[in-house]
Each structure stands twice: as C-alpha cells, then as structure tokens.
Amino acid sequence: MLxxxxxxxxxxxxxxxxxxxxxxxxxxxxxxxxLEALHVERARGLGWSWEQIAAxxxxxxxxxxxxxxxxxx
Amino acid sequence: xxxxxxxxxxxxxxxxxxxxxxxxxxxxGAEHVLVGAVLVPGPAADALTRLGTGPDxxxxxxxxxxxxxIDADALAFVGIDLDxxxxxxxxxxxxxxxDDDPGSRGRRRSGxxxxxxxxxxxxxxxxxxxxxxxxxxxxxxxxxxxxxxxxSPAHRALLAVGVTPDQVRDAxxxxxxxxxx
Numbered sequence: 001m002l003x004x005x006x007x008x009x010x011x012x013x014x015x016x017x018x019x020x021x022x023x024x025x026x027x028x029x030x031x032x033x034x035l036e037a038l039h040v041e042r043a044r045g046l047g048w049s050w051e052q053i054a055a056x057x058x059x060x061x062x063x064x065x066x067x068x069x070x071x072x073x
Numbered sequence: 074x075x076x077x078x079x080x081x082x083x084x085x086x087x088x089x090x091x092x093x094x095x096x097x098x099x100x101x102g103a104e105h106v107l108v109g110a111v112l113v114p115g116p117a118a119d120a121l122t123r124l125g126t127g128p129d130x131x132x133x134x135x136x137x138x139x140x141x142x143i144d145a146d147a148l149a150f151v152g153i154d155l156d157x158x159x160x161x162x163x164x165x166x167x168x169x170x171x172d173d174d175p176g177s178r179g180r181r182r183s184g185x186x187x188x189x190x191x192x193x194x195x196x197x198x199x200x201x202x203x204x205x206x207x208x209x210x211x212x213x214x215x216x217x218x219x220x221x222x223x224x225s226p227a228h229r230a231l232l233a234v235g236v237t238p239d240q241v242r243d244a245x246x247x248x249x250x251x252x253x254x
Binding site for chain 2: 024026027028
C-alpha cells in the first residue's frame with residue numbers, strides 16, 4: 001500500500017509536474033553559466049580574443065566582454 | 074539615491090548585510106535586501122503580517138532557494154547525467170571545477186558587495202516611489218520592487234512563502250492607507 005502510493009507519486013512527478021521541468025531548466029541554466037565561465041576563462045588564458053570567443057558563442061563582442069571582461073581581463 | 078530613503082529603509086539595507094552573512098552568502102543579493110526590509114518595523118513588515126507571513130518564513134524561504142545549485146535529479150529528468158558531465162569537466166579544469174562559481178572569485182576578494190540584482194532592486198524601489206508619488210523611499214517600496222523584478226531570487230522567495238505579486242501590492246497599498254488615516 002505504502003509502496004503503491006510512493007510509486008504513484010514518482011510517476012506523477014516524472015510525468016506532468018511542471019515543477020520538475022522548471023527545476024531542470026533552472027539547473028541547466030546554472031550548469032551552462034558555470035561551463036561558459038570556465039571555458040571563457042580558459043580561452044582567454046590561451047590567448048583567444050574577445051571577438052573569437054564571442055563568434056563561437058554566437059553573441060556580440062560587447063556582450064561577452066560585458067559579462068566576463070572584469071573577471072578574466 | 075539613499076538620501077531619499079526613510080530611516081527604516083536605510084536600516085533595511087544595513088540589515089541586508091547581516092542577513093547575507095547569516096545565510097552564508099558571499100554577496101548581498103536582492104533576497105537579502107528583501108528580508109532586511111521586512112525585519113525592520115515599517116510598511117513592508119506590516120504588509121507581510123496582513124498576508125499572514127513574516128520575516129522568519131521569508132528567511133527560511135530564501136535559505137531553501139535553489140540558487141546556484143545544480144540539481145542532479147532535475148537534470149536526470151531531461152536525460153542529463155550530471156556525474157558524467159562532472160567527470161568531463163574535471164578532466165579539463167580539475168577537481169571541483171563545477172562546484173565553484175568561477176565568476177564569484179573576483180567578487181569574494183572585494184568583500185560582501187551588493188550584486189546586480191540587489192542594485193536593481195534599489196533602483197526599482199525609486200521607480201516605485203515615483204509611481205506612488207512619494208518623495209521618500211520606505212520599506213514598502215523595497216517590497217514592491219522585489220515583486221516587480223520577476224527573475225530575482227527576492228521574487229522567488231515571496232512566491233515560495235505563498236504570496237502573489239498582486240497580493241503584495243494590495244497589502245502594501247492597504248498598509249500605507251492605514252498608516253495615513
């Protein structure tokens with residue numbers, strides 16, 4: 001009985017609870033931000049220009065410089 | 074801008090530092106300013122009382138915000154295995170690379186500063202004061218500013234204690250009206 005109930009709860013959570021999907025989106029954003037910062041820092045360290053980094057990220061040079069310029073020079 | 078702040082609004086900003094420290098944050102965020110605003114007696118505290126909640130519940134909500142945390146279960150829900158992502162990242166950047174927010178390193182050195190969201194909240198409080206034709210910025214305006222910025226942790230904390238932006242707005246306006254009469 002108890003196991004039945006928790007099985008039902010699990011199914012509900014994985015199936016149609018918007019909260020699960022939203023939490024996933026939030027974690028994806030945090031993960032993407034961390035990865036972006038790590039790779040930008042590394043690229044700068046390897047001598048990449050802001051233009052080169054921006055081109056690969058698909059954003060303007062100004063955008064990437066505004067976001068990371070202070071942190072990674 | 075601070076010269077327009079009432080005594081209690083100034084106190085709220087000072088208290089925000091203590092709240093951030095208590096919650097172990099390395100910066101003062103909008104959510105800490107929000108908790109500071111409802112800790113001092115004033116319109117924000119009264120408005121939350123009207124809504125059946127208070128600073129303790131709000132601080133607990135801030136504490137449990139998923140801010141900055143990567144939730145392995147949530148990622149598994151969309152088919153991403155955080156462990157294998159972590160293994161890949163650590164192979165290039167070293168152990169713990171994913172756990173440490175690389176952007177916060179520079180900020181940590183300069184002490185506990187207001188982050189972008191907190192500054193935004195203070196600016197929005199000025200806009201709220203103008204909207205309500207007030208010369209002064211009180212804690213009520215700070216609370217309204219928190220509901221105006223939909224993407225801030227302050228806004229999420231309010232939602233987490235079960236109050237909607239409309240309810241907050243009505244409660245603050247009612248509090249001001251009550252204080253004026």
